[in-house]
Amino acid sequence: MGARERMVARHEDWSALRASETARMTEACTQCGACAEACPMLPYAPAAQGAAAPELVRGVLDALAGGPSDPAALAWIAACTRTGSCNAACPEAVNPMLMLRLAKWRANETGALARRDASETMSRVKVFARLGFTEEEQREWL
């Protein structure tokens, strides 16, 4: 690579990354609830209405650990759109945005949250490419 510096991987794979981040978040989070209080998406999570912010966070941590969590926390996780308002509010630099994302993945795996149906996504991408790209562009760009 000569003068080029290669950026090295910090984790063996995504599972290792998730395990490492889960351990870090679980230890760092004080369950103060500031992330939930700052979230603009909570009004779109009906089952989370009325739940105390620290309770919501406890439910997210439970989902992150592979537990069943609870309807309020799962509704909040499902409504997360990675706005990032939580990260700005977090006093412990937990990265709650990533915490909810990883909790969603875990809840998808355990079945606590239904998976989004993306079965036709790539087929649709290909048809749009055939509609909008020239043959040469399809060869070069895809």
Next chain:
Amino acid sequence: MAVTENLFWYGCNMTRHGEIIRLSQRLLEAVGVGAAPVGGPGACCGSPKESTPRIAEGMADRTMDKFNSWARGVPSPEGRESAVQKPGVITWCPSCHMNLDDFMGQSKAQDFDSRHLCEALWERRDALAPLLTHPVKARFLVDRHVGFHAQVPVNDIIPGLLSMIPGAEHVDHKLRGASYMCFGLANVPGALPDHLRATLDAVRESGADTLVTIFHSCHREMVGLERDHGVRVLNWVHLLAEGMGWDYTDDYKTWRNAPDKLAAIGPDRVAEAGEVAVRKLVLPELERPRPV
């Protein structure tokens, strides 16, 4: 993939907007940045399959291997502007950009640099400004979201770039949509209609005549406003192209707003793409209900 100093990684859902890919490549070239477009299912960050992380990881790993292999094939930096500059991947999609930073580059060695398209153009704004010679009369409001700005200051850079176009006037507004683009809102009941209504209110309050989208998923959701609410809707790359005096056609907007979508696409293109596939996969999207 072509051996250029950079790749323009447009993502997967951008296949709906071929003209934005072409214009982006042309803009980069105009300021001295060679970049070969790459995307689609063969260069996926895994985001579409995120609810099955094992599959998402496999797709993302394949993309990293592909990019690393490309980067190793780029000639040595001798004679290039910076002797230590690595080959670069220029991103478009915020999902791809964040996945590269948060996951792909954390679990795979990376032989290339990365930056967003707007950053690449902003770095070369001194070269871009003299090329923007075609006046565009527009009072434009930018559809801004909060979620990606912490990674790349898109909400500042894009109004800055567009304000270099003679005749174009940025009208500011405090509105910042949730999520990092409209795609996220579309999956949460009620969130997208609320954002579209708030955006229309912001257009009225600011006196804008043009609404500028930043990302593709926002463009998909916003183009319908042009037909029903009398505000011109462009992507930021479209507006820069107009400032350059370049022609383009926004097919997706035409199709979405046409009363007969198949007729608007045209029988030849439908036949070439496969009519069964177009009816099954494209028409439902173009005909989906309008949230506002």
